[in-house]
């Protein structure tokens with residue numbers, strides 16, 4: 366898993382490197398110069414475009430003629446410079462050393478502007494410490510079934526199952542504006558500092574300021590969440606483990622799943638007919654033109670309607686004629702408008718007198734007129 370994880374991230378890193386070299390690329394060799402004046406990549410060339418293509422990619426020749434070209438195949442040297450894998454068993458991890466104190470200083474200078482003091486993280490920047498993991502915690506199970514309740518917070522000290530990823534990530538990816546600019550010793554120092562602020566122990570020992578981390582000690586670091594990931598996909602049995610795990614649906618979700626005959630009794634569904642869904646009330650309009658322009662926004666009575674009457678007349682769930690439903694109001698108005706006013710003022714069935722308001726008759730009628738007008 367980690368090999369492929371590294372590779373995916375690496376390809377992103379290589380892409381970033383390639384595009385960042387391009388802005389300064391002529392048709393000669395390019396290199397990336399960092400703030401400290403060091404050149405880390407050399408020997409890059411820009412390929413000429415042939416038949417409208419540069420390598421596998423089509424080229425916008427007009428833009429190229431303007432001086433900007435984007436993307437080219439990285440050279441062997443560039444790939445070599447970035448092709449670093451650091452595996453949990455130590456493969457790919459170089460020798461080196463650095464103390465917590467040195468790491469603290471480097472962190473202040475190169476990392477804290479984004480990751481904040483003591484790695485507490487900031488807006489948009491991940492925290493590098495803090496946590497709630499405990500030995501034997503099933504991170505993924507907990508997070509799937511009850512998100513965030515019992516799972517470890519997703520930061521290095523608590524979530525990451527292997528420390529090797531931290532070394533590799535900082536070496537190849539950080540500081541964000543100048544990846545690959547740290548020496549191996551500097552990376553060891555910063556990693557020591559990050560281990561110390563996460564209060565992780567190596568061989569039972571806490572990392573105080575004088576602690577000097579080196580390759581051998583680093584490989585002894587055991588992460589609290591080392592067994593939290595499931596299924597175990599490492600080793601030759603990995604694929605079988607994964608298959609068995611996902612075949613047992615109790616491992617995820619709430620333990621039940623339904624693929625057929627899932628309904629007891631009749632499913633309650635809207636009927637879909639040739640003309641569309643038929644169960645909507647009021648029926649969906651089949652008109653395709655925009656509604657006529659009205660000045661309802663300023664209509665007298667609208668404010669009172671909204672504050673006093675819409676609670677019942679805004680829907681048809683209470684049996685009130687719904688504002689906007691022409692059919693419902695046509696039926697009401699068959700009684701003649703005077704009768705309708707009177708029913709409203711005196712109350713009828715579920716309609717309380719004046720809708721429960723203290724409006725005078727004239728105002729009440731104004732609101733009724735608004736409701737009728739908005740239902741045409």
Ligand code: HEC
Pocket residue numbers: 472475476477478479480489490491492493519520521531534535539540541542555
């Ligand atoms: C200019 C801002 C910036 C600086 C400076 C910076 N980082 Fe980062 N760092 C980021 C961003 C953004 C991410 C998240 C990248 C992503 O998720 O794709 C990140 C991610 C990380 C992560 C992974 C955290 C996680 O849980 O996913 C680590 C570890 C890290 N940085 C360490 C460092 C160290 C060590 C330094 C100093 C040497 C440093 N960073 C300097 C911006 C920065």
Ligand code: HEC
Pocket residue numbers: 669670673674675676677678683684685686697700704705706708709713714715716717719720721722729732733
């Ligand atoms: C508590 C819910 C409720 C409120 C609030 C309410 N109405 Fe009604 N209204 C109804 C119901 C239910 C009906 C249908 C009564 C029936 O005919 O069975 C109705 C019917 C009406 C009718 C038609 C009477 C008829 O002749 O059929 C008018 C007009 C009316 N309401 C106006 C208003 C106005 C104006 C307000 C606000 C000032 C208002 N209503 C507030 C529930 C309410």
